[in-house]
Amino acid sequence: MRPTRRFTTLSLATVCAFAALGTAAAPVAAAGHIYVVTSVGDKRDRSTGDGVCDTTASSATTDCTLRAAISEANADSAADVIRFAISAGKDKVKTISPHAGLPVIREPLTIDGYTQAGAIANSSAPATNARLRIVIDGSNANGVPGLQAQARVTIRGLVISRFGRGIQLSEGSDGSRIMGDFIGTDVNGKLDRGNASSGILVNAANVRIGSIARVDRNLISGNGSAGIDLGIAAQDTLVQANLIGTNRSAVAALGNSGDGIFVTGSSGHIIGGEFTGQGNVIAFNGGAGVDLLTVSSGSLGTLVPTGVQVLANSISHNAGVGIDLGANGATPNDPVPDSDKGPNRLQNFPKLDSAVAAGGDTVIKGRLASRRSVRYEVQLFQSSAGDPEGRAYLGSVTVTTGSDGKASFSFHAGAALFPGTIITSTATDQSRLDTSEFGPSRTVTAH
Numbered sequence: 001m002r003p004t005r006r007f008t009t010l011s012l013a014t015v016c017a018f019a020a021l022g023t024a025a026a027p028v029a030a031a032g033h034i035y036v037v038t039s040v041g042d043k044r045d046r047s048t049g050d051g052v053c054d055t056t057a058s059s060a061t062t063d064c065t066l067r068a069a070i071s072e073a074n075a076d077s078a079a080d081v082i083r084f085a086i087s088a089g090k091d092k093v094k095t096i097s098p099h100a101g102l103p104v105i106r107e108p109l110t111i112d113g114y115t116q117a118g119a120i121a122n123s124s125a126p127a128t129n130a131r132l133r134i135v136i137d138g139s140n141a142n143g144v145p146g147l148q149a150q151a152r153v154t155i156r157g158l159v160i161s162r163f164g165r166g167i168q169l170s171e172g173s174d175g176s177r178i179m180g181d182f183i184g185t186d187v188n189g190k191l192d193r194g195n196a197s198s199g200i201l202v203n204a205a206n207v208r209i210g211s212i213a214r215v216d217r218n219l220i221s222g223n224g225s226a227g228i229d230l231g232i233a234a235q236d237t238l239v240q241a242n243l244i245g246t247n248r249s250a251v252a253a254l255g256n257s258g259d260g261i262f263v264t265g266s267s268g269h270i271i272g273g274e275f276t277g278q279g280n281v282i283a284f285n286g287g288a289g290v291d292l293l294t295v296s297s298g299s300l301g302t303l304v305p306t307g308v309q310v311l312a313n314s315i316s317h318n319a320g321v322g323i324d325l326g327a328n329g330a331t332p333n334d335p336v337p338d339s340d341k342g343p344n345r346l347q348n349f350p351k352l353d354s355a356v357a358a359g360g361d362t363v364i365k366g367r368l369a370s371r372r373s374v375r376y377e378v379q380l381f382q383s384s385a386g387d388p389e390g391r392a393y394l395g396s397v398t399v400t401t402g403s404d405g406k407a408s409f410s411f412h413a414g415a416a417l418f419p420g421t422i423i424t425s426t427a428t429d430q431s432r433l434d435t436s437e438f439g440p441s442r443t444v445t446a447h
Helices: 012-019 021-025 066-074
Strands: 031-037 079-084 094-096 109-112 134-137 145-149 153-156 159-161 165-169 177-179 200-202 228-230 261-264 270-272 281-283 290-293 309-311 314-316 323-325 351-358 361-369 375-383 392-400 406-412 422-429
Touching: 031 066, 066 079, 145 153, 145 159, 159 165, 309 422, 351 422, 361 375, 361 422, 375 406, 392 406
Parallel strands: 031 079, 079 109, 094 134, 109 153, 134 159, 145 165, 153 177, 165 200, 200 228, 228 261, 261 290, 270 309, 281 314, 290 323
Antiparallel strands: 351 361, 361 406, 375 392, 375 422
16 A cells, blocks of 8 residues: 655654655665766767776777767666766857657666756756756657656756757656756746657656756656656656746746646645645646546556645646646536545535635635545635636635534634735645645635
8 A cells, every 4th residue: 555645744853854765765885986977979888897987999088979878887786876967168168969869768867957067056946947968869869768767866957958858767766866857948938849758757766857946956848748747557646836838937827738637536736735835836838737637547547646746736627627637628516525535536626715814914714525534635826817726825724524424614824915816726635645636726805
């Protein structure tokens, strides 16, 4: 049985420790080689397995390409590191253009683009001011994935664009981390250089995409389908503090053509978090913000995504609904005791009765009808008129339904919101960890 994980009752220190769980829980390989990429070329390693990354036949010079470095890293079981020191124009962007798929990563490996001269990690919130200097461009690679892993990897500080898929994490890559990358954009994070399919496909356990640390924020935009695809073999993924569908500013559109995040039959994921800085910006995508889909998969039978927490994100301006349980648009609530069996068990959403601004505060009142005698976290959001998703997280209130499955709540925003502001809400079952769709909106009125 999959372990139950949630952030709702944990301290910030515990959450930060949890963010490292995927790597800590995985078997730790011995420290290995450090390979330094010195060339934008695409030649193969001269003698794979000798512990030296070099494509030349001359003993007088060395030339280490990314292809050669990955091949050498695959030749031993140690946890190797690939760094970059490509010269010829200090502080300039270096573009690596493979002519075919790069080797599949089969042993533990860190690829760190921030080691290239001139690269600077993000320090901004909620945007990204990261300056990346290594671009991996798949224009000539015939539609293959950019980086493919079947072992635990950390991928940092890279621009990955114009492949069939940006990053593909397959079985064996449990505990991998994707941090501080631009996936589907140009090096400046402003133009569409999308991968033809999804930006990231995950089919592994305990993967971390972004984190509460600003340096780890990814920009995942402009891709041809979903920004992030959590496939049928994904488990317990943490997707946190990323920009998904915007440009680097976090407010201008650079949408993925499909959903922001597409969850295909897999369970136990956390999208966002409980604390300031943990939520993702998921906006301007061509489908839903977050989409959960039940699938049938041969001998595995019907796979229903459950226990997917969608918490404290900024979700707005997507072509589909903000959170879609079932990939079919807004789903009506089920009568008490809310016993549906679809994605996230089609958790019922709250209904808002009023949102009144007066005396420096806005009081939002509503109710929830769901399972009997269960605790729920109700999260409140504000959006602009005409966009009933959840652009800005206001806060939450915990309620427990009675024996009739019903509960009412009152939330104080702590500020007088402008009349006409749209308020929306979600409910998350605190035992099953299912988050609902956004409920019907309520417009703020003045007292």
